[in-house]
Amino acid sequence: MSILVLAEHDNQQLKPVTLNTLAAAQQLKGDITLLVAGHQCASVAEQAAKVSGVKQVLVADAEAYAHHLAENVSDLLVDLAEPFTHILAASTTTGKNILPRAAALLGVNPLTDVSGVESSHRFKRAIYAGNAIATVEIDEPKVVMTVRGTAFDPVAAEGGSAEITSVSAVFENADIRFSHEALAESDRPELTAASIVVSGGRGLGNGENFELLYQVADKLGAAVGASRAAVDAGYVPNDMQVGQTGKMVAPELYIAVGISGAIQHLAGMKDSKVIVAINKDEEAPIFQVADYGLVADLFDAVPELQNSL
């Protein structure tokens, strides 16, 4: 096996989810090459070279790759694909945007959001919002797949000493341009990598009340998430959504506040180690998956929780 992993990064930092993707790659048992495609991303390449278990780091540093546009990065992947049996990326909005395009260009079927490696061509993945787990066998000369980060424990970020090779090929599609972005800035940990997540739902009533959760989160060093209902209602931005169509999280501790527990929300958090639910409706489905349930008005319970931490 020879595995190419597309690194997830912001041109400054290697994103932790790359370490989970590499853990899936290690289960395939082969030489692992990590591709860093970006712009002015030398520091990412250095971090990548230190990751445990990486044999080689390829760096494609060009303006065309600055925003990880699928058109440009998939052409690059196709150009580099020849020696590899497997091409992996994290199942993030970046990975899911790029890999299926690369797969189609290579003439193979991709696999999305793989959560278990059974063999080189047999994998597990969730279907129907996590209500069923499928085992699939893929009959393709190259396996191109995205990996659910929370399903694999990360490899060590240190301990490796891979060789860094630069790739000169630049692909720039003239039919698409990056215009601008509005990225959430936060000092709190990233939702998918945090060990504690505090999430709020429609029970919070409005965006201002999320302040209650931010205060608890800051005492715990936690990330803050939200249910789809809270995002749809405009309380908080989309990047906070946990669930089937939002982010998958599996922290050590997940605290659901004012969240009823719709199936699509549970799909995004039920692999958390310990789940706490605070809800005034004791019939709320969230209590069926919670290790510790507190039936209480969140506007009383959350400030009290903050004071007792």
Added chain:
Amino acid sequence: MKILVAVKRVIDYNVKVRVKADGTDVDLANVKMALNPFCEIAVEEAVRLKEQGKATEIVVVSIGQKSCEEQLRTALALGADRAIRVDVESTPDALTIARLLAKVAEEEQPGLVLLGKQSIDSDNNQTGQMLAALMKRPQATFASEVQIEGEALTVTREVDGGLQTLTLNLPAVVTTDLRLNEPRYASLPNIMKAKKKPLEVKSAADLGISVTNKVKLVSVAPPAERSAGIKVGSVAELVDKLRNEAKVIA
């Protein structure tokens, strides 16, 4: 400009999914089926673009057996002008689907192709990206805002870090996210009118594509069940349990 919208028939999102006792698949017998919610958003967006005068014709396409004509009629009732069903006897894999859609696009020459970002059955999130690759056209996935000015398409995308805005030259492929729009309900007169709108059936062979399935479903199992834990009586008890029993906070 013509808009092509690809749609899929899936289990209704309100139905509780059950795995068959023999573990071969989920049980779809006598289950309510519907238009995939993300596809419905794609149809709605096409209709809005037509209402704005940006599009002149909306063609919906679905790949499947005769039963999916029900969902094509739903799309016609929402405002699409005509429908195409590509008939397949066996279940095609994702690459075959993308090839069939690319062939339809080649025949129809749309200025814009709209798809849902994923279907709620297989949860794949890949068809739009693959179709864009085969059409050699740019793509904007996870769209939360779509604007057309002349030949330029501006799309705001919901990405993990926030929002990203791209400018694309048409023709292009866009996949829709949840917050792009709220689909309308089809009115009774429109449901009646939809029955008379043209629905053409083509076979995969007509399109010159052989149907393959390179991704074999080996087995399907229910997920590991989480059992409900305990109810605590107070915040103090909760904090004590988290500290001393679960040991997840300091």
